[in-house]
Amino acid sequence: MRIAIVTDAWEPQVNGVVRTLKSIRAVLERQGHSIEVVSPDRFYSLPCPTYPEIRLAMATTGAVGSILEDFGPDAIHLATEGPVCVAARRWCLRHGYPFTTAYHTQFPDYVSARSGVPAEWIWRYIRWFHAPARAVLASTASIRRTLEGHGLVQVRHWGRGVNLSRFHPAVTPHPELARLSGPVQLYVGRVAIEKNLEAFLRTRQPGTRVVVGDGPARAELEARYPDAVFLGARFGDELAACYAAADVFVFPSRTDTFGLVMIEALACGTPVAAYPVTGPVDVLTPETGAMDEDLDAAIAAALTRDRGACAAYGRTFTWEASAAQFHAALVPIHRTAVAA
Structure with missing residues (x-):
C-alpha cells in the first residue's frame, strides 16, 4: 500500500x-x-x-x-x-x-x-x-x-x-544517575511550560530530582531549582539507561494525550507517579504506578511498586x-x- x-x-x-x-x-x-x-x-x-x-x-x-x-x-x-x-x-x-x-x-x-x-x-x-x-x-x-x-x-x-529491544529491565543503569543520592526521581520530556514541570521540581520527597530533556523553560528552571539535576536531552540507549537508573518516573503533565515516556519507563521496570488525568488514567494500573492530586503522595506510593510487574506490563505495548x-x-x- x-x-x-x-x-x-x-x-x-x-x-x-x-x-x-x-x-x-x-x-x-x-x-x-x-x-x-x-x-x-x-x-x-x-x-x-x-x-x-x-x-x-x-x-x-x-x-x-x-x-x-x-x-x-x-x-x-x-x-x-x-x-x-x-x-x-x-x-x-x-x-x-x-x-x-x-x-x-x-x-x-x-x-x-x-x-x-x-x-x-x-x-x-x-x-x-x-x-x-x-x-x-x-x-x-x-x-x-x-x-x-x-x-x-x-x-x-x-x-x-515501545521499542522493546531498547527499553527493557536488563538495561545497565546510567552511571551519572547511579551516583546520585536516592531515590532518584526522573522526568523525561520537553522542558516547556505546558509540561507542568515545575510541579515536579517543587515536590518535597527525599532524594534527587533529575530532568532529561531540553526546551525553552530550561534556563529559568535550572536557575530556580539548583538542587535538581538537568542533564539535557538523551536519546537511544543512553535514554534507556536513564530510565533504568531511576527509582521512580514522574509525569507531571496535565495536558498530554498519552505520554510515550511513561510506557518506556515501565518497560525498563520503573514505576510511574502522575496526576489522575488523561494519559496516566488510561495507561497506568495500580500495580505499575500511582496517581494523586498530591504529586508527593503519588511519588511515595509509586516507589513501593514492584519493578518486575512494571516491566511485564510495559512489554504489552508494541509498535x-x-x-x-x-x-x-x-x-x-x-x-x-x-x-x-
Missing part, C-alpha cells in the same frame, strides 16, 4: 508525535508498504510565535498537492493541525479524496497555557479541521470521550508502543500493534480517483 503521511511535526523536533510517526513508518515499511512523509522541512518556514524551536511551514495547497499527486497514494493521513496539513486537507477536499486525521496533542490547552486565549476558542478550529476526516485517531479512551464531547464522533483507537491499528483505520482512495 502507498501511504502518504502529512505532518507539521518532524525532525529535528523531538516529541511524541515525531517519535510515533517515525516508529509507525518503520514498521509499515518493514511490512512492505511504501510511505511518503510530507513534512515542514520540504517548505520555507518561520519560527512559531512563543515557541521558536517549532517551525511553521509556509506550505501552499498547490505545493503539497503536487507532492501527493507525484506519489499517488492509496491512502492519506493528516497527523497534525498545522499549515502543512491544512494545505493537504484543502487539496483532499477539492479532489474528493478521503483522509484520516489524528489528535496527538491537547492543542487547545497548550495554546491557552502559552497565550491566555480561552481553550474553547481553539476547539472551534479543532472541530473545523477534523470534521471532514473519515476517522480521527485517538490514543486513549479519555481522548475519545473528549473528542466526542466536542462533536467529533468518528473516532478510532490508535495506541502507542507492531500500533501500526496494525493505524493501518486498519486508513480509508483507501480508489485508483481511478488518484489517476483522474
